[in-house]
Amino acid sequence: MVEVRALTTDAVVELDGDVLLLERNHPPFEGLWVLPGGLVERNEPAREACARETKEEVGLDVSVGAFVGLYDDPDRDERGNVSVAYRCTPLGEQTPTPREEASRVETFDPENLPEMGFDHERIVTDALCERKHRFC
Structure with a gap:
């Protein structure tokens, strides 16, 4: 059993x-693609x-919009983190750049x-279903 260690956001x-x-x-998941996010x-x-x-x-800089879901599958993150995900919209014209x-x-x-790390492919699928106002 994985103990929940922290709340994260995606x-x-x-x-x-x-x-x-x-x-x-x-x-974890070095070299794989993930959504922006981290510890609350x-x-x-x-x-x-x-x-x-x-x-x-x-x-x-983003506007945080619709709630996508809470992701708490014990296998999603070896560290035991639970994540809350949101759909976000950039504020104005900006160019994304890799940081640290x-x-x-x-x-x-x-x-x-x-190929994506964590359960981020599922989060993207859920976000797009929410945007289309349907269940997937």
């Missing part, structure tokens, strides 16, 4: 219909953490995603 950022991903440069700090609302982590990881935790930042067609 941002599904769409740019011209594509999904923004970063390539992780450290474990003490006394920080999850929505604020989502915006902060997106800025820190890919350099984008990313080797690369790219956008991908949601119908043709690369």
